[in-house]
Amino acid sequence: MKAQRVAFALTLATCAACSHVATPPPHVLRIADTSDPSSLNPLLAHDQDTIGFDLLFAQTLVGLDARNSLVPILVTRVPSRANGDISADGRTIVYRLRRNVRFADGRPLTSADVAFTFRAIEDPRNPVLSEDAYRRVAALTTPDAHTVIVRLRSPWNAAVRELFAQSDFAFGILPAHAFASTAMVGAPWEAHAFGTGPFRVTEWRRGERIVLEPNPYFLPRPRLSRLELRMTPTFDAMLIGLRTGELDVGRVEPAQAYYAPPNVRIVSTAINGLDYLALQIAAAPTDDAAVRRAIALALDVPVIERAFHGLYRSAAAFLPPVFRWSDAALRPIAHDDRAAAAALDRAGWRLRQGVRIKNGVPLDVLLVREELGNGSGLAAIIQRQLAVDGIRLTIKSFPPSTFNALQGPIRAGRFNMAVQGWIGGADPEQSVVFACGQIGPDGNNVQRFCDPRFEVAFRDQAVTPDEGRRKRDFITMQEIVYDRLPVIPLDYTRFFDAVGPRVQGFARNMLGYPVNAESWDAATENPARAKEARPGSRQ
Numbered sequence: 001m002k003a004q005r006v007a008f009a010l011t012l013a014t015c016a017a018c019s020h021v022a023t024p025p026p027h028v029l030r031i032a033d034t035s036d037p038s039s040l041n042p043l044l045a046h047d048q049d050t051i052g053f054d055l056l057f058a059q060t061l062v063g064l065d066a067r068n069s070l071v072p073i074l075v076t077r078v079p080s081r082a083n084g085d086i087s088a089d090g091r092t093i094v095y096r097l098r099r100n101v102r103f104a105d106g107r108p109l110t111s112a113d114v115a116f117t118f119r120a121i122e123d124p125r126n127p128v129l130s131e132d133a134y135r136r137v138a139a140l141t142t143p144d145a146h147t148v149i150v151r152l153r154s155p156w157n158a159a160v161r162e163l164f165a166q167s168d169f170a171f172g173i174l175p176a177h178a179f180a181s182t183a184m185v186g187a188p189w190e191a192h193a194f195g196t197g198p199f200r201v202t203e204w205r206r207g208e209r210i211v212l213e214p215n216p217y218f219l220p221r222p223r224l225s226r227l228e229l230r231m232t233p234t235f236d237a238m239l240i241g242l243r244t245g246e247l248d249v250g251r252v253e254p255a256q257a258y259y260a261p262p263n264v265r266i267v268s269t270a271i272n273g274l275d276y277l278a279l280q281i282a283a284a285p286t287d288d289a290a291v292r293r294a295i296a297l298a299l300d301v302p303v304i305e306r307a308f309h310g311l312y313r314s315a316a317a318f319l320p321p322v323f324r325w326s327d328a329a330l331r332p333i334a335h336d337d338r339a340a341a342a343a344l345d346r347a348g349w350r351l352r353q354g355v356r357i358k359n360g361v362p363l364d365v366l367l368v369r370e371e372l373g374n375g376s377g378l379a380a381i382i383q384r385q386l387a388v389d390g391i392r393l394t395i396k397s398f399p400p401s402t403f404n405a406l407q408g409p410i411r412a413g414r415f416n417m418a419v420q421g422w423i424g425g426a427d428p429e430q431s432v433v434f435a436c437g438q439i440g441p442d443g444n445n446v447q448r449f450c451d452p453r454f455e456v457a458f459r460d461q462a463v464t465p466d467e468g469r470r471k472r473d474f475i476t477m478q479e480i481v482y483d484r485l486p487v488i489p490l491d492y493t494r495f496f497d498a499v500g501p502r503v504q505g506f507a508r509n510m511l512g513y514p515v516n517a518e519s520w521d522a523a524t525e526n527p528a529r530a531k532e533a534r535p536g537s538r539q
Contacts, residue, residue: 024245027225029503029522032232032241032250036207040193041184042172043120043128048423049251051170052513053229056212057104058172058195061095061114061148061164064426064509066516068272068322070161074098074109074173074196079160081465090155090465093163095148102217103175104194111142114164116176123182130169133162155463157470158427166513167425172197198222198518207231223505223521238498248500248522254311257496264498270322272431272510273423273493274315277382279416281486282448285363286416290347291391292485295365295417296333297340298389301490304381311496315489317478318431322492322510325428325471327478332489340389349390356390364392367417368410370403378419393417411441413448420446423493426511428474432458434481449486 024030033053039045042054055063063073070078076096079085085094101109118140121128136159139151152159161167173196178189194200199212199222210229214222230247232238235256241247243261257266279286279295286292301314313321316330341351349356349363356363365386369379383393402408409415422444424431432438435458438445454477461473481487495512502523507515514520 024248024502024522025226027223027522028228029224029226029520030228030230030241030246030248032238032247033210033229034231034233034251036231037210039185040190040201040204040210041174041187042170043117043126043174043184045169046129048512052508052511053210054172054193055166055170055197055513056199056227056517057193057197057201057215058174059197060166060170060172061097062160063166064511064513064515066507066509068426068510070165070426072098074101086160088465090157090463091152093150093152093159095150095164097146097148099146101196103178103196104200104215104217105175105178106217107175107177109173109196110145111148112145113173113176114148115140115142116179116182117164117171117174120174120179120182120184121171123184126182126184133159133167137163157462157464158429161427162425162430165426166509166511167427168423168430168511169425170511170513199224199227218518220518222518227517227520242498242500245500245502248503249506250498252496252498254494254496257311257498260498264500267497267499267506267508268311269495269497269508269512270320270510271423271493271495271512272320272322272425273421274318274320274431275312275421275490275493276315276318277488277490278418278420278447279486279488280413280418280447281450282413283416285365288347289484290343291349291363291365294340294343294347294349294389295386295391296485296488297336297343298386298391299333299382299488300335300385301332302335303385304378305491312491312494315492316482318434318481318487318489319428319474319478320431320492320510323428323431325474327475327482330478330482337389344389351390354387354390355392362392363390364394365416366394366396366414367419368396368398368403368415369419371397371399382417406441410446413446418446420487421493423512429461432477434477434486447486449481449484451480451484454480 033049037050042058045051045054059073061074062078063071065071072078074097076098077083079093079095097111120126121131121134136153136156137150138153141149164171179187191204192201198215198218200215201210202213203211208231212227232241238250242250242264260266279292281287314332316332317327319326344356349358367379379395386393398409404410410418433444434449434454436450436455439448457473457476461470464470495508499506504521505519509515
């Protein structure tokens with residue numbers, strides 16, 4: 001971390017010496033993107049940034065506003081039991097499309113476009129990464145041009161927040177007339193991608209930039225005349241671009257935000273995400289609840305936070321406070337070496353020459369982490385803190401290509417602890433990775449945690465028509481995880497955007513997706529240049 005800070009400081013000093021300050025055209029916004037996407041098709045997008053950028057031109061039926069409330073986008077209202085668009089048995093959902101919505105080529109949006117998008121999601125020729133939600137659909141029918149009826153295989157409360165919605169994936173509605181078939185890979189549409197959103201793609205210079213211009217049929221008309229996504233693979237390049245005015249917005253890491261140029265502001269957005277330590281329930285010694293509790297007590301999380309950034313809120317519940325379902329009564333586990341030692345003593349782990357031993361076996365814990373990530377310094381701190389209580393920690397690092405592979409340490413369960421994190425979706429169910437059915441090489445329950453009480457609450461939250469009861473189910477699940485410790489929460493995730501002085505209205509929601517992009521704007525001139533031109537001003 002010290003070396004990294006020196007590098008940032010040197011780059012900042014270099015930028016300070018730059019005399020050139022770009023003067024961009026009015027109403028043109030330049031956003032840094034770290035990598036050229038493999039596809040602009042929302043069905044094929046895999047990384048969070050690309051999924052968000054796709055929403056600039058391909059809209060979902062239902063979205064999330066800046067306060068993370070469900071809002072209708074291509075529908076007249078969000079379906080619910082209260083308004084009659086969800087049936088009493090919870091199995092039928094009616095979507096009522098807005099009239100007079102047009103794609104960027106002038107053709108009207110109809111229910112046929114929604115049906116086409118659904119068939120494309122189901123088409124096995126398309127490498128759609130997340131189809132699970134749509135496999136719950138028994139039938140999708142279109143009785144008229146502005147009505148879509150979805151029949152579920154069974155009641156599912158999360159359906160409206162996941163199907164054709166802004167969730168962990170966001171499958172915007174595609175224009176059926178622009179495709180020869182539901183086969184998406186290599187479709188010519190992608191070169192000039194468009195939908196019903198405020199913008200359309202007019203140019204894609206691979207490896208360099210993606211240019212978007214207003215959809216002439218979108219109302220209200222976007223304030224920007226041009227939006228550019230510029231490929232900027234390194235933080236140093238982004239820093240220079242922000243300093244000189246070549247870039248207006250760039251997403252940064254917490255430590256990078258600390259060293260942002262003085263001419264930018266940092267926009268911080270609370271995300272539905274959690275950083276945590278996964279504890280393997282099916283492997284000794286972390287199969288022992290006393291060992292898991294001792295590890296949690298031995299860790300001084302505030303010290304970990306201060307060592308890295310100190311910009312995140314320490315976590316307790318596995319549901320972040322961006323959800324009203326988050327259990328505010330839970331508190332982060334306080335560091336307590338005496339309590340950790342007492343827990344180990346009661347479980348028969350005796351301290352011998354600085355190491356805990358039981359039945360002649362030392363208390364050895366294997367921590368796995370991904371190379372090139374923040375886990376390097378984190379793992380070293382954890383190792384030192386556990387050693388105080390006689391717990392020996394071995395650290396193994398793996399390349400990204402194998403860390404989460406089917407035969408890698410995470411999926412195969414070859415670990416005791418792992419540095420992990422997630423970003424969930426619009427429904428709290430998507431932040432649950434502790435169900436018995438999620439255990440397996442393809443599942444997200446890498447802890448192999450399974451609790452009958454948890455299962456009862458998890459099943460009930462999916463079907464109960466009572467919102468209050470559903471919240472109580474999630475509170476129960478959070479309390480069980482807090483007590484049994486399949487994970488040790490570290491902090492709740494935030495996104496940090498370095499935003500230049502020209503930018504107005506830029507915002508994200510809790511999924512990191514753009515909010516009200518039609519209202520974004522950039523000043524007619526660079527304030528740094530304007531200041532430079534004023535008599536008596538100094539650079």
